[in-house]
Amino acid sequence: xxxxxxxxxxxxxxxxxxxxxxxxxxxxxxxxxxxxxxxxxxxxxxxxxxxxxxxxxxxxxxxxxxxxxxxxxxxxxxxxxxxxxxxxxxxxxxxxxxxxxxxxxxxxxxxxxxxxxxxxxxxxxxxxxxxxxxxxxxxxxxxxxxxxxxxxxx
Amino acid sequence: xxxxxxxxxxxxxxxxxxxxxxxxxxxxxxxxxxxxxxxxxxxxxxxxxxxxxxxxxxxxxxxxxxxxxxxxxxxxxxxxxxxxxxxxxxxxxxxxxxxxxxxxxxxxxxxxxxxxxxxxxxxxxxxxxxxxxxxxxxxxxxxxxxxxxxxxxx
Amino acid sequence: xxxxxxxxxxxxxxxxxxxxxxxxxxxxxxxxxxxxxxxxxxxxxxxxxxxxxxxxxxxxxxxxxxxxxxxxxxxxxxxxxxxxxxxxxxxxxxxxxxxxxxxxxxxxxxxxxxxxxxxxxxxxxxxxxxxxxxxxxxxxxxxxxxxxxxxxxx
Amino acid sequence: xxxxxxxxxxxxxxxxxxxxxxxxxxxxxxxxxxxxxxxxxxxxxxxxxxxxxxxxxxxxxxxxxxxxxxxxxxxxxxxxxxxxxxxxxxxxxxxxxxxxxxxxxxxxxxxxxxxxxxxxxxxxxxxxxxxxxxxxxxxxxxxxxxxxxxxxxx
Numbered sequence: 001x002x003x004x005x006x007x008x009x010x011x012x013x014x015x016x017x018x019x020x021x022x023x024x025x026x027x028x029x030x031x032x033x034x035x036x037x038x039x040x041x042x043x044x045x046x047x048x049x050x051x052x053x054x055x056x057x058x059x060x061x062x063x064x065x066x067x068x069x070x071x072x073x074x075x076x077x078x079x080x081x082x083x084x085x086x087x088x089x090x091x092x093x094x095x096x097x098x099x100x101x102x103x104x105x106x107x108x109x110x111x112x113x114x115x116x117x118x119x120x121x122x123x124x125x126x127x128x129x130x131x132x133x134x135x136x137x138x139x140x141x142x143x144x145x146x147x148x149x150x151x152x153x154x
Numbered sequence: 155x156x157x158x159x160x161x162x163x164x165x166x167x168x169x170x171x172x173x174x175x176x177x178x179x180x181x182x183x184x185x186x187x188x189x190x191x192x193x194x195x196x197x198x199x200x201x202x203x204x205x206x207x208x209x210x211x212x213x214x215x216x217x218x219x220x221x222x223x224x225x226x227x228x229x230x231x232x233x234x235x236x237x238x239x240x241x242x243x244x245x246x247x248x249x250x251x252x253x254x255x256x257x258x259x260x261x262x263x264x265x266x267x268x269x270x271x272x273x274x275x276x277x278x279x280x281x282x283x284x285x286x287x288x289x290x291x292x293x294x295x296x297x298x299x300x301x302x303x304x305x306x307x308x
Numbered sequence: 309x310x311x312x313x314x315x316x317x318x319x320x321x322x323x324x325x326x327x328x329x330x331x332x333x334x335x336x337x338x339x340x341x342x343x344x345x346x347x348x349x350x351x352x353x354x355x356x357x358x359x360x361x362x363x364x365x366x367x368x369x370x371x372x373x374x375x376x377x378x379x380x381x382x383x384x385x386x387x388x389x390x391x392x393x394x395x396x397x398x399x400x401x402x403x404x405x406x407x408x409x410x411x412x413x414x415x416x417x418x419x420x421x422x423x424x425x426x427x428x429x430x431x432x433x434x435x436x437x438x439x440x441x442x443x444x445x446x447x448x449x450x451x452x453x454x455x456x457x458x459x460x461x462x
Numbered sequence: 463x464x465x466x467x468x469x470x471x472x473x474x475x476x477x478x479x480x481x482x483x484x485x486x487x488x489x490x491x492x493x494x495x496x497x498x499x500x501x502x503x504x505x506x507x508x509x510x511x512x513x514x515x516x517x518x519x520x521x522x523x524x525x526x527x528x529x530x531x532x533x534x535x536x537x538x539x540x541x542x543x544x545x546x547x548x549x550x551x552x553x554x555x556x557x558x559x560x561x562x563x564x565x566x567x568x569x570x571x572x573x574x575x576x577x578x579x580x581x582x583x584x585x586x587x588x589x590x591x592x593x594x595x596x597x598x599x600x601x602x603x604x605x606x607x608x609x610x611x612x613x614x615x616x
Contacts, residue, residue: 028210029217032186056182063183064226064245069219091218092428093452095249095403095557097584097604099577114602115561119427120400120454122559122602140576140584142559142604144401144452146428246582247606249403249557251430251450253423268448269407273581274554274608276405276448294422294430296405296450298555298606300582336518337525340494364490371491372534372553377527399526403557 009043009113013085016042020077023089030073033066037077043113045077051105062102064139067109067127071096071141074111075123079145082116087147092120094143102138104129121145163197163267167239170196174231177243184227187220191231197267199231205259216256218293221263221281225250225295228265229277233299236270241301246274248297256292258283275299317351317421321393324350328385331397338381341374345385351421353385359413370410372447375417375435379404379449382419383431387453390424395455400428402451410446412437429453471505471575475547478504482539485551492535495528499539505575507539513567524564526601529571529589533558533603536573537585541607544578549609554582556605564600566591583607 013019017040024030024037033055039046047070049055057063072094080089111125127139167173171194178184178191187209193200201224203209211217226248234243265279281293321327325348332338332345341363347354355378357363365371380402388397419433435447475481479502486492486499495517501508509532511517519525534556542551573587589601 023212026212027217028207029219032208053182054186058177058180059242063181063223065183065219065223068222068226068248068250069217072218072222088213091252093249093251093401093430094222095247095604096222097247097576097606098245099584114559114599122401122561124602137576140586140604142557142602144559247555247584249450251422251452253430268405268445276407276555278448291422294432294450296403296448298405331520334520335525336515337527340516361490362494366485366488367550371489371531373491373527373531376530376534376556376558377525380526380530396521399560401557401559402530403555404530405555406553 009082011042011082013083015085016081019085020045020081023080024077029069033069035070038108040077040081043078043082043116045074045081045111047074047109049107059101062107062129064098066107067098067102067139068096070107070109071125071127071139072143074109075125075141075143076145078111078113078123079116079121082113082121083147087149088151090146090148092144092146094141096139096141098139100136100138102127102129104131104136106130119147121147163236165196165236167237169239170235173239174199174235177234178231183223187223189224192262194231194235197232197236197270199228199235199265201228201263203261213255216261216283218252220261221252221256221293222250224261224263225279225281225293226297228263229279229295229297230299232265232267232277233270233275236267236275237301241303242305244300244302246298246300248295250293250295252293254290254292256281256283258285258290260284273301317390319350319390321391323393324389327393328353328389331388332385337377341377343378346416348385348389351386351390351424353382353389353419355382355417357415359415367409370415370437372406374415375406375410375447376404378415378417379433379435379447380451382417383433383449383451384453386419386421386431387424387429390421390429391455395457396459398454398456400452400454402449404447404449406447408444408446410435410437412439412444414438427455429455471544473504473544475545477547478543481547482507482543485542486539491531495531497532500570502539502543505540505544505578507536507543507573509536509571511569513569521563524569524591526560528569529560529564529601530558532569532571533587533589533601534605536571537587537603537605538607540573540575540585541578541583544575544583545609549611550613552608552610554606554608556603558601558603560601562598562600564589564591566593566598568592581609
């Protein structure tokens with residue numbers, strides 16, 4: 001089951017690309033992880049991080065915390081991409097299932113908006129590992145994000 | 155409401171201290187975060203990480219992914235501390251509520267075992283920020299961990 | 309680890325008892341389950357339901373859905389007890405771990421507020437089974453609840 | 463985004479239909495709710511319940527606990543449909559987001575298997591309300607289920 005961008009979602013903010021990318025660029029932790037935004041459409045955000053030993057757990061695979069972080073951020077910016085120009089975004093909570101060990105050369109998280117409300121947005125994220133171009137679903141997440149009205153996101 | 159070490163829990167493995175600390179030491183991601191184990195008793199694990207800009211989200215606070223990672227690892231080692239000497243530990247899933255922005259000079263996660271079964275262990279983690287010695291509860295988590303029998307943890 | 313009522317929480321609405329109990333009384337599903345409020349203090353709500361075969365899963369124990377429902381409602385009214393007089397309460401989400409089979413003559417859920425914000429409230433619920441007066445922790449939950457301003461709760 | 467049955471999943475137990483339906487029939491709580499299995503394929507289970515006032519929350523909509531119960535059971539039987547003939551199924555945990563008020567004449571839950579392992583299965587459930595044939599996504603869930611080897615499910 002593949003997560004696909006939600007069909008035909010209209011962003012409230014036409015400059016959502018700039019807004020998401022500039023917020024992402026201010027996250028010191030994304031730089032530390034070496035993460036980048038690889039796809040961004042209204043209600044959908046994909047992140048990618050290459051493997052290195054500093055991102056590993058005790059068996060050498062990608063750490064579950066890296067998967068959790070990417071799932072959170074992909075969901076958060078999927079939500080943020082649909083918010084209006086004067087709101088900041090906040091993670092309320094998320095839940096993550098680690099499905100198989102995340103072994104590969106890249107970790108990719110795809111966040112998709114299930115429901116974009118005035119205050120709350122619900123997103124699903126899937127995390128796949130890439131090994132020589134082959135995708136394996138390694139984690140699935142479901143989270144809640146909040147629009148903070150009248151607050152700059154930076 | 156403070157999470158306290160569960161009263162009078164007997165570890166199945168008398169060498170649990172070595173086992174947990176040596177597994178922790180093999181996690182490249184813990185080194186990248188600058189995390190250390192600050193307390194470890196049977197069924198309980200506390201982790202600590204000092205603030206630096208590389209761990210921040212877009213507003214300069216500790217990133218939610220750092221809180222999630224610490225909550226996961228503190229819960230996982232709380233679970234692992236009660237497992238027998240021949241099992242490895244695996245995070246099945248966890249859920250995290252971010253309660254207030256994690257602002258401070260340190261982030262501390264405390265994992266406590268609610269139930270240690272033969273295969274599955276349920277743990278709760280609380281994440282507090284420290285600012286000049288003052289604790290603020292900033293996240294709460296609930297997760298499930300699995301004992302992989304007959305598998306070295308490294 | 310016992311959930312205790314949060315110390316010294318001041319309700320925004322002095323008539324919170326009436327408000328919670330009257331909202332509870334309008335829930336047809338609580339009547340169907342045979343549930344009642346057994347304790348209610350600011351930020352804390354305890355519910356109780358006696359066992360009957362209609363509440364069972366396939367092995368004769370209390371159904372996980374009953375535990376989930378009680379955890380949700382206990383958390384929701386713990387949250388609602390701290391909201392002001394003009395807000396309605398809504399469950400945003402919750403997560404529940406079923407820890408042991410819920411075997412007993414009664415099922416009791418205790419919801420406690422971890423953080424009561426203007427819009428969102430985070431609660432933890434514990435579900436215990438009672439068998440001849442003996443308590444066993446059988447489920448633990450963590451959930452998010454929302455105050456809907458300017459909306460009657462009925 | 464619609465949940466569809468996972469493509470081409472082979473059940474370990476050719477008699478999975480009988481096994482799931484007979485387990486379902488032993489759940490007293492499903493009878494109390496008036497729920498029935500409306501679709502069952504390997505790795506997929508759909509449940510349906512007609513509205514009545516006894517299933518309502520305080521505003522007259524389907525109670526969140528009913529949505530949670532259906533999401534849990536649909537996920538559990540989606541998982542169970544892929545287990546071998548000698549295992550029982552157990553819900554480990556689940557998380558549910560209530561997306562919009564569940565208003566309608568029927569509530570339908572669809573559980574789909576994301577990963578069926580030897581011990582643990584991860585399922586996603588979506589809950590939709592039906593109002594004069596029109597579907598609205600009202601809840602989304604993600605859960606973990608366990609195969610108990612060598613235990614009859616009844």
